Amino acid sequence: MEVFTDLVEQLRRRGERLTPQRRLVLEILQNSEQHLSAEAIARAIVLRYPNLQIDQATIYRTLKWLHQHDLVSETSLGGNHMVYSLLSAHHNHHHLVCDQCHTVIEVEPELLVPVAAALQERYGFQARLAHISLFGTCAACRLQDEGEV
């Protein structure tokens, strides 16, 4: 939890509140190296603190809040649920998701830096382009498609 002391202080100065529920979600994300779904986070909380309870709506609201404040990424990998992870070095990449075979390719974050810069310059728009997904067709599936035409 100590890693976030400064971030938490920053939020507090903005008038944001740090509740036990928010600490809990933050702690679970901190201790995971992977993307987690909201449901996985709920399960992890119950597993670690069997006597605590936290509502699913609160988990979603907390994740949205963390995302809004650039502490957490909210990413679709093509499945029917979002996945969440701390914005840390471990998750410093983007995803190419194949619509057909659902393969996920991780790509270097630098790829979108020029786009972000252009948006900032031309529109003053600060794009949230960390740990996102781009969808399409992977090389293998495209070859297969061509063969069928």
Add this chain to the structure above:
Amino acid sequence: MEVFTDLVEQLRRRGERLTPQRRLVLEILQNSEQHLSAEAIARAIVLRYPNLQIDQATIYRTLKWLHQHDLVSETSLGGNHMVYSLLSAHHNHHHLVCDQCHTVIEVEPELLVPVAAALQERYGFQARLAHISLFGTCAACRLQDEGEV
């Protein structure tokens, strides 16, 4: 409906079927200049053909199918539903969506061409980057945020 004769033929050659339901959805999208939600499409169908019926699941499946075949875009504008439109000149742009004030800025499609090219070249990945949204904070909201820190 005639605009799509060749596309439809292409799909048919691939073994895809053109059912009345699919024609219907295509027709509604064709006659709209705007983005439409699945529900709006359903309403438009009922309005035009009051005696016909079409299941919502079929509409969703049809839209996904059209999207898969690059005839239709499926886009989030930050609301709680997706919007759909034909991939035509009228919708030849991307969107910058402000997470805070929900403003949508339309930007030139060329912005993402270099990204698509890089993905194609380095990974053989054919990204589906037509009429998509990028999320973040608009200029006005960012100024306001800075003032509050």
Add this chain to the structure above:
DNA sequence: AATACAGCTGCAACTATTCGCACGAGGTCG
């Protein structure tokens, strides 16, 4: 025109996520 079968469709149940509301609890000020 009849056959055959893969691929659609309708239906109803199901999932992930959101929302309204009444109550509870962080943070601030004195």
Add this chain to the structure above:
DNA sequence: CGACCTCGTGCGAATAGTTGCAGCTGTATT
């Protein structure tokens, strides 16, 4: 420390979108 106000939480209901399944239909073949 206690009051106050604002914001967060739990709860239950609502929403958008998905899925399994059994029956139907577009399309190719004859």
